[in-house]
Amino acid sequence: MEATYRTYGIEIDGQDSGEIRTICPECSPKRRPEHRYEKDLTVNIDKGVWFCQHCGWRGSLLEEKTETVIFKPIPSIAKPSINKESKLYSFFQKRGISPEVVDRNGIGQATVYVGAAQGKQWCIVYPMTIGAEVYNEKYRAEVYNEKSKKTEKCFQHPKGATLIMYKLNDIMFEDECIITEGFEDALAFEEAGFKNAISVPNGAPQPGNEGKDLALKYIDNSYPYLKHIKKFYLAVDNDEPGRRLKEELARRLGKSKCYVIQYPEDCKDANEILQKHGASGIQKCLSWAVPWPVEGVFEISVVDIEIEKIFQQGLPKGVSCGLTSELDDKYKLFPGMLTVVTGIPNHGKSPFVDNICVN
Numbered sequence: 210m211e212a213t214y215r216t217y218g219i220e221i222d223g224q225d226s227g228e229i230r231t232i233c234p235e236c237s238p239k240r241r242p243e244h245r246y247e248k249d250l251t252v253n254i255d256k257g258v259w260f261c262q263h264c265g266w267r268g269s270l271l272e273e274k275t276e277t278v279i280f281k282p283i284p285s286i287a288k289p290s291i292n293k294e295s296k297l298y299s300f301f302q303k304r305g306i307s308p309e310v311v312d313r314n315g316i317g318q319a320t321v322y323v324g325a326a327q328g329k330q331w332c333i334v335y336p337m338t339i340g341a342e343v344y345n346e347k348y349r350a351e352v353y354n355e356k357s358k359k360t361e362k363c364f365q366h367p368k369g370a371t372l373i374m375y376k377l378n379d380i381m382f383e384d385e386c387i388i389t390e391g392f393e394d395a396l397a398f399e400e401a402g403f404k405n406a407i408s409v410p411n412g413a414p415q416p417g418n419e420g421k422d423l424a425l426k427y428i429d430n431s432y433p434y435l436k437h438i439k440k441f442y443l444a445v446d447n448d449e450p451g452r453r454l455k456e457e458l459a460r461r462l463g464k465s466k467c468y469v470i471q472y473p474e475d476c477k478d479a480n481e482i483l484q485k486h487g488a489s490g491i492q493k494c495l496s497w498a499v500p501w502p503v504e505g506v507f508e509i510s511v512v513d514i515e516i517e518k519i520f521q522q523g524l525p526k527g528v529s530c531g532l533t534s535e536l537d538d539k540y541k542l543f544p545g546m547l548t549v550v551t552g553i554p555n556h557g558k559s560p561f562v563d564n565i566c567v568n
């Protein structure tokens with residue numbers, strides 16, 4: 210029997226298209242009485258998929274499969290900032306990211322013990338959620354480095370929290386998604402109108418740490434929420450660690466589904482594009498994305514000079530075998546050409562090849 214919404218306990222009130230909000234059968238019985246009738250389950254009836262904004266329960270009629278989040282949630286320490294002129298908002302404003310995008314993603318601030326500073330420090334806190342639950346957070350601090358005499362950014366996650374991709378909630382109903390190397394890059398895409406951008410949680414693998422970093426455990430953790438995606442745009446930095454991350458992501462997600470985003474010469478990441486070229490710069494980058502190159506398949510542009518030469522000068526003339534002019538009319542030798550000589554035994558194949566070799 211074909212699965213229907215009823216099979217999963219979902220009530221769609223006879224709707225047959227569009228997106229509706231309804232009660233989540235997965236979490237509502239476990240919630241407090243006053244929240245039990247909240248319509249947190251979004252159902253996209255055209256695609257036959259649903260996602261609960263509260264508990265993160267996701268499912269698909271077509272796949273006849275549901276996914277319940279199995280990780281342990283953590284208490285968030287992100288405190289919102291009321292003043293739009295505050296340090297928090299101005300950090301993002303300088304990067305071209307508006308207070309609306311900051312608020313929509315629940316980004317806050319906190320004072321946290323930062324290992325690199327060996328003390329408590331003001332941090333930006335990015336909650337990493339599935340549904341309404343926070344499963345991890347990223348703390349971003351700026352620490353003065355005595356050795357390099359520079360202020361450097363550093364990142365931390367709470368101990369023991371599950372590593373997942375950032376902004377997963379925004380791709381639950383999407384067919385395409387953009388994967389960035391940094392959280393601010395994913396927010397830059399959102400600012401430019403592409404909410405379906407997610408970020409890896411801990412950047413690109415640093416030299417010397419590839420083995421550990423390339424384990425990419427967060428892909429396994431996030432995979433139930435990525436597997437419906439048909440097209441991934443990889444938007445990683447234009448440097449060596451970025452290239453390694455790109456290779457590994459493509460290998461894991463399937464090269465045939467991956468497109469590579471090209472940056473303008475003067476930019477190293479998406480946030481820089483937003484600052485220098487605005488939303489239209491980001492849109493252009495997406496439209497310039499190229500499919501992951503398939504081994505042995507070339508663009509015409511790579512061989513166009515050779516093709517043009519054949520068109521102008523005809524096929525190469527080849528070299529005479531030095532036997533008879535009748536043979537030369539029919540057969541000549543070219544560098545790189547493979548010839549297979551076949552025939553009845555003892556009819557002179559070997560002497561024929563020997564003669565050509567000697568000539």
Ligand SMILES: [Zn+2]
Nearest residue numbers: 233236261264
């Ligand atoms: Zn739910």
